[in-house]
Amino acid sequence: MHKHLGVKIVGILFLAVFFLTGCKNNNSKITVVGSSAMQLLAEQAGNDYRLAHPSSNIVVQGGGSGTGLSQVQAGAVEIGTSDVFAETQKGINAKKLKNHLIAVVGIVPIVNKNVGIKNLSTEQLKKIFTGKITNWKQVGGKDEPITVINRSKGSGTRTSFEDIVLKGQKPIRSQEQDSNGAVKKIVNSTPGTISYISFPYANDKHIQKLDIDHVKPTNKNITTNKWKLWSYEHMYTKGKPTKKVAAFINYMLGKKVQKDLIPEIGYLSINDMKVMRDSNNKVTKIG
Known part of the structure; x- marks a missing residue:
């Protein structure tokens, strides 16, 4: 009888410790x-x-x-x-x-490396994302159609990009992607593509980061708002x-x-x- 009672008490104590530990983990x-x-x-x-x-x-x-x-x-x-x-x-x-x-995080336009472009003006960037420029030859690149990849609605990066670059103009209807990683993968593998990603995801030799108005996308330029994105x-x-x-x-x-x-x-x-x-x-x- 005493033996069974001892086992029962040990079992109760174990459950109590388990319960308390679980609560602690959950609360943390x-x-x-x-x-x-x-x-x-x-x-x-x-x-x-x-x-x-x-x-x-x-x-x-x-x-x-x-x-x-x-x-x-x-x-x-x-x-x-x-x-x-x-x-x-x-x-x-x-x-x-x-x-x-x-x-603070920077945002940089990126293009497929084969489009032949390393710089765009703010106005050119706006016209591409609003559908007014549709071929890379219009901005000094290859004779190749431009494919715009946008971020999904609800993306803060998209909101920031559109507020700063489009300034209230309506973006072109395009393919949308949820994440920086997905955008980078598509731009790397798809000819003629353009999109934008956050600086920490942009260190990739397979994509071309763009200057804007001949300003380099660097953190130093962000500190003074020389790089506005x-x-x-x-x-x-x-x-x-x-x-x-x-x-x-x-x-x-x-x-x-x-x-x-x-x-x-x-x-x-x-x-x-x-x-x-x-x-x-x-x-x-x-x-």
Whole structure:
């Protein structure tokens, strides 16, 4: 009888420890969803954070800025990442969200290497993406039809590109892709194609990055807005973040990420910017 009682007590204690451990693991989970442009940074930083904080559980997913904002607003995730300001998005109540500016990312037009173009003016780029220029020979390239690859609706990168380049004009109907990786693969393999991707994904010898108005797509040129195609990388929380979420965001804003990781993988620290941009795309000097 005593033996059975002892086994029963041990079993109950085991279940209690299992339950408490499970709860602890669940409570330590932080889900980060949204911008595919920020996904690379969030994943790497999340991995590093887990190594330094073994009890933490950072889960990072893409889906686009629109998804990140709607998910965090609904309370479905702890952090929604976005390349655009929440107040610019329909259906998002920015007053209920808290904005944490983490980094800056450049956006660069890319073309198939065989089109014969290395530079476009802003006006030429706009005319290509609005369907007014349809052959590469019109801009000094091959006699070859232009195939435009756009990003999906809900993409913050697309919103930033269209706000800065198209300035309210309607884009041509074209094939759409969800991610930087998919865009890069298609441009590499398909003759006559043009699209745009984030700087951290653009280090590929198989694609041709374009200068705009003879300005090189570099992070240094972004700091002064000489290269105008860039956006902030935001982390949004639903109101004031919890203690565990605040700790992770503080880590993102700390030296290890801002000084080491961000430049290493192609982003730009917000601390290096000499200009700032508001939600209306107005750029002003800092200081």
